[in-house]
Amino acid sequence: MVAGIAVPPRTAPAQRSDDHRARRGLARAGWWLSAPALVVIGAVTVFPIVFSIVLSLSNVNVTGAGFQLGGATGANYSEIVHAAVWRYALEFTVGYTVITVFVEVVLGTLIALVAARLTKGRGLFMALLLLPWSMITVISAELWGYIYQGTYGVADALFQAVGLGHPLFLGTPTPAIISMMVADIWKTTPFVGIIVLAGLVMLPEDVFEAAQIDGASGWTTFWRITFPLLRPTLAIATLFRILQAFGLFDLPFVLTGGGPGTSTTSLALLGYKVMFEDVSFGPGAAIATTTTALVLAGCIVFLRVFRAQVGAAKEA
């Protein structure tokens, strides 16, 4: 499997040029070794993204035999920008992402803080946290669909038992959005918890001992010491989750079908519906491209802000 490797010199190189040549040979071998991976990645991710931009700027005709690209046009973009469903999907996806990620990071941090103090059973506790993470989203969506079911769902039974009546969990827009958020938070908070916990146990112990000797309360210790030190970990966990949440598809596809109406239709679900239900690939590609652009822009802004914060924290 490493047939392409150049043989490095067995003895110490007598001359500098020999050494140089050997290094060049090794570097070339390196590119050959990594070429298969880079070619596959390029062909299946980079090329389609470029192609997607081309599609989004063309009149696409999908026929039984294949597809044709008509002339260049900006119509796909103006079509989606002027469509109320797209604007709603954008608002919904952004709002959904902000709320769920915020709740998940707060709860995940709480879980991590508690788990870090566990002396017994931490391994088992972490294994339990991993279960929702490893679960197929389609399955958790079906499970929550059954829990929220209107006539025999267990959520209805529990709400009645505590005297909250018969809420329509998935039948009206706002409760449907909240119900979906709960299902999402259940599945992904443990993931945040694990990442934060991993960051937490790597923090230096002596600062905490010093704080305790100084008589700092738990609250002060958290805000003055733990939180600032943990900020890089929290930032990465948040970024991961934002990216995942923004691609929201499986959960609404199964749980609500994007409804009632279009109240839980995310950008990815809208793109899917436009492409595969309406068979209109131009606007579909425009939705996909704008979503990608938003994700990238969001990443860059987030990293900028985060870096500025870290810089400020270091100066202070």
Next chain:
Amino acid sequence: MGARRQRPLARVGRWATVALVVVLIAAPLYWLLASSLKTPVNIGASPTQYIPNPISLANYQSAFVHYGFGRYVLNSVIVTLGATALVLVLGTLAGYAFGRLPMRGVAVVLVVLLMISVFPEIAVVPPLYLVLRQLNWLNSYQALIVPYTAFNLPFAVWILRNYFLGIPHEMEEAARVDGASTLRTVWSVILPQALPGVFTAGIFTFTACWTEFLMALTFDSSNSYRTIPVGIALFGSPTVIPFGTIFAAAVVAIVPIGILVFVFRKWVVSGLTAGAVKG
């Protein structure tokens, strides 16, 4: 942190929180298992049956006999193992090169890889669909194996490179002084050291392929190529959702991955942290 003195009240509060978290995570999982063991009639029973009585395997029978769930399991196994094997072979080669060979411009390649690994899937689904359609690859195993390989490679390359980077150069040199060939050195000295990385990358790729839905739905939706998530999502008709059958299939689909994650939790956590904290 565990060594600090703990006040009794704080300890009670902590255990109460742990208990609450355990219950909140476990309750839906219990509900999935319990519901799969109810009789089809009791799935919709009123009042709700909290403990299945009688315990029935009818849903499992229905999933495999009436809905042909075995076929979906087979498809998932083929696609997942195929993609995982490819990711590990290509990822090890690239990870070794990036981690140990004096290549220029690796930093740029790594940043590009990281950016690719965060792209939302929907970005590549429309163009890939058209390309696969043109190739006549829709509804085939390679229609999923190839994209899954490409999508999981960047993360695997990152993890593997980190492991290769951490292996001391002295070991390699010692083997060389002993007269081992380069091929032999890589095979018997470097690769065993990087094995935890190979393991972690393998578990992550396996989990990602086993759970992937959007591409499986768009590229392989014909009944004979459906993977587990697609099969489960398309069970039943628009008017009837056969929850019992779905949950029986779900238990079958979750158990292998649950065991995998449970047994290898150390590697999973190390992978999550390698990706999240170091990356």
